[in-house]
Amino acid sequence: MTQPLLQVENLRTYFLSRWGTVKAVDGVSFSVHPGETLGLVGESGCGKSVTCLSILRLVPQPAGKIVGGRVLWEGEDLLKKSEVEMRRIRGGCISMILQDPMTSLNPVFSIGDQVAEGIAIHRRLKGKTLWQKTAEVLGLVRISSAKARLRDYPHQFSGGMRQRVVGAISLACEPRLLIADEPTTSLDVTIQLQYLNLLKEIQRRSGVAMIFVTHDFGIVAKTCDRVAVMYAGRIVEIASVRDLFSRPAHPYTRALLDSIPNLEEQVDRLYSIEGQPPALHSLPPGCAFAPRCPYATRRCDHEYPPEVSLNSGHMALCWRVA
Amino acid sequence: MTEVLLEAQSLKKHFPVTAGFILARTVSSIKAVDGVSFIIRQGETLSLVGESGCGKTTTAKMILLLEDPTMGSILFRGKDLQRLTPAEMKEYRASVQAVFQDPWSSLNPRLRVGSIIGEPLVVNRALPSKAIQEQVRELLLQVGLRPDHDDLYPHEFSGGQRQRIAIARALSLKPALIVLDEPVSALDVSIRAQIMNLLKDLQHQYGLGYLLIAHNLATVRYMSHRVAVMYLGKIVETAQTKQLFSHPQHPYTRALISAALRSRPDTQDEEIVLPGEVPSPLDPPPGCSFHPRCSNALPLCSKTTPVPREQERGHWVACHLAETLTVATRATISAEERP
Missing domain, CATH: 3.40.50.300 (P-loop containing nucleotide triphosphate hydrolases)
Incomplete structure (x- = not known):
């Protein structure tokens, strides 16, 4: 196995609020290898989302705080880097695509300026060469007649094009890891498919690793190599896509998969998970899913389940599989 | 047959686009809904x-x-709402x-x-x-x-x-x-x-x-x-749910269904990626409004607007090529089924 590009170890990010400490991320560990896509x-x-923001140290301050753990980027802990070093990493080595293309572009700067900004900072290009590179990057995300459109403003672009521009900004400096936080939720299905195919193609060509944040198992099935399922601030199951869909081990994963209607067959009644996700400021001492879990025993209510390795790369946090 | 609750008869809604400030005049209209008919039965x-x-x-x-509505009528239990x-x-x-x-x-x-x-x-x-x-x-x-x-x-x-x-x-x-x-x-x-x-x-x-x-x-x-599938203010296909998902006939419905992501990683269907985006309803393409994105479009499609025709019982399709396309897919399916 290759050396992991990014290794997150026991990451904990808490928010202080009126109601107490909100444990948004509470002991998350995973790794991303070069060229792979983790869902x-x-x-x-x-x-x-807080997990992703913590990796880039962009958690809103002072409310949020990374209280523990390590984020190893090629063996070096990002949590110990200075702010100056972090700036070189953000956008240069690790970049991010945010959810909403309507709000992540600045309406008063031209598309060209916004794409060029990152290139100018990280690649130190100027003038004609910078403009040339900018047009090239826009061409990469299939903006037609990119050169002519550099001076256009975001409102002159459609939703799908704007999201591609946001993609171009993130990919401009050839990062080695791309974090995409629900990049297609605001797009229509036919545009979503165009966009996912484009990201996949860019990944095939450049070998960029991706972390794909989503709540849609359809996107996971289409784009990811491995999947981490999170519940109440922890990863409850990690598996390869195939294992996750064919042999889900955690009751939460199984329930989620059963409760999603699918396109291929007509079902009379969906399985529904009773209750609601717990409040993060008053988590039960045991397994957070126990109150909604049909298999919960007394032990689940009191003791936090251990990490159980099922086979290579398949891990679940559950007493039942232990 | 259960009672028909509501019937929409060629409903249209055009929003005027005005120019000028005080003496505003209508320069064109956005055809948000352009002739939509359907019925809903009890239950x-x-x-x-x-x-x-x-x-x-x-x-x-x-x-x-x-x-x-700009035009058309809505009937509730057989009575026109305007009356x-x-x-x-x-x-x-x-x-x-x-x-x-x-x-x-x-x-x-x-x-x-x-x-x-x-x-x-x-x-x-x-x-x-x-x-x-x-x-x-x-x-x-x-x-x-x-x-x-x-x-x-x-x-x-x-x-x-x-x-x-x-x-x-x-x-x-x-x-x-x-x-x-x-x-x-x-x-x-x-x-x-x-x-x-x-x-x-x-x-x-x-x-x-x-x-x-x-x-x-x-x-x-x-x-x-x-299910009724709409594209640019018109219904392009209506059918029973099962029929629509198993035998979609309009090219847009097919693209839409193929673009919806499968829930399992192993089910790989043919993938129809539509080029371009939905045109503006301010200036819809002439003829069939889907023709600029359709891979089967004929010269006819950019001239005449197709009328919905019943292909099978309760399955209406507004496409000039509905019959030919169905025959073509049937041919490929039977070719695949042959050992």
């Missing part, structure tokens, strides 16, 4:  | 699917009387209710849940307050909440519970038809199944008709009996 799946509020 | 769910801007929400708004007496109109408004997408903005934060659910009863039925309270509690039970929840405010509930409150409010007047505008897309994945199952149970219990608007095709497949 980070879970419901809203399970900590998947 | 049946009809889904409208399509991408953003295809006119599905505008259609729903016309049925809820939130927009006046109803004021009393009958009030009855229509009571029998057609809505559940919206976002339960955070569709409930008044200053009212208690009891008043939110009871308000339609206060307005439409002259009942003593005791009786209203009684009914509210019953409704809460029915949607899976506790009767003593009527004292709380919306912010004290989670998204799924709020959507249950919105459903209880829609049910309070015992409607015949409920318009569901993306009822689960704002909810968490693990909550969606709960709400979809609740809606199905209520339909079964009361024989409700649903007009479901959704963009998630898997949701549509699970919830509906019939």
Whole structure:
């Protein structure tokens, strides 16, 4: 196995609030290898976005705080880097695509300026060469007649094109890891498919590794090599895509998969998970899923389940498989 | 055959585009909905699917009387809405209710849940307050909440519970038809199944008709009996759900179904990636509005607008090539089936 590009070890990010400490990310560990795509799946509020922000140290301050763990980028701990060093890493080595293309572009700067900014900072290009490179990057995400459109503003682009521009900004400096936080939620299905295929193609060509944050198992099935399922701030299962869909080990993963309607067959009744995700400021001492779990025993309520390795690369946090 | 609840006859909604400030004049119009016809029977769910801007929400708004149709008519239990007496109109408004997408903005934060659910009863039925309270509690039970929840405010509930409150409010007047505008897309994945199952149970219990608007095709497949696919203000294909998903005929429907992501990694179907994006309804392409993105388009497609034709019983397709394409796919299928 190759050396992992990114290794997150026991990461914990807490937020201080009126109601107490919110353990948004509470002991998350995973690794990403060069060229692979890791899916980070879970419901809203399970900590998947905060995990990504913690990797780049972009957690909102002072409310949020990374209280423990290590984020190893090629063996070096990002949490110990200075702010100056971090700036070189963000956008240069690790970059991010945010959810909403409508708000992640600045309406008063032209598309060219916004794409060029990162290239100018990280690659130190100027003038004509910079403009040339910018047009090239836009061409890479299939913006037609890119050169002519450099002076256009975001409102002149459609939703799908804007999201491709955001992709171009992240890919401009040829990062080795791309974190995509629900990049297609605001797009229509036919545009979503175009975009996912484009990302896959760019990955094949450049070998960039990706972390794909999503709540949609369809996207996971299409794009990811491995999947981490998060619930209440922890990863409850990690597996290869195939294992996750064919042999889900954690009851939460299984319940999620059963509760999603699918396109291929007509089902009369879906399985539904009763109850709601727990509040992160008052988590139960045992397994966070226990109150909703049909297999929960008394032990699940009181003791936190251990990490159980099922086979190579398949891990679940559950007493039942232990 | 069950009773036809609602019938839409070539509904059109054109929004004028004006130029000038004081002496504003209409320069063109946006054809948000351009000749849409469908029926909804008692106890049946009809889904409208399509991408953003295809006119599905505008259609729903016309049925809820939130927009006046530019042309066409809506028949409720066989009666044209334009010919109803004021009393009958009030009855229509009571029998057609809505559940919206976002339960955070569709409930008044200053009212208690009891008043939110009871308000339609206060307005439409002259009942003593005791009786209203009684009914509210019953409704809460029915949607899976506790009767003593009527004292709380919306912010004290989670998204799924709020959507249950919105459903209880829609049910309070015992409607015949409920318009569901993306009822689960704002909810968490693990909550969606709960709400979809609740809606199905209520339909079964009361024989409700649903007009479901959704963009998630898997949701549509699970919830509906019939599906109408919309593209740029027109219905391009209508069929029974099973028929539509197993034998889609319009090229747009096929692309839409193939673009919806499969739920398992192993099911690899042919993938139709549509070029370009949906054209602006301000200036729709001439002829069939889908022809610029269609891989089978003929010169004819850019000239004449196709009329919906019935291919099989209850399966209507608006495409010049419906017959030829079907024959072609049948030929390839039988070729594949041969050993």
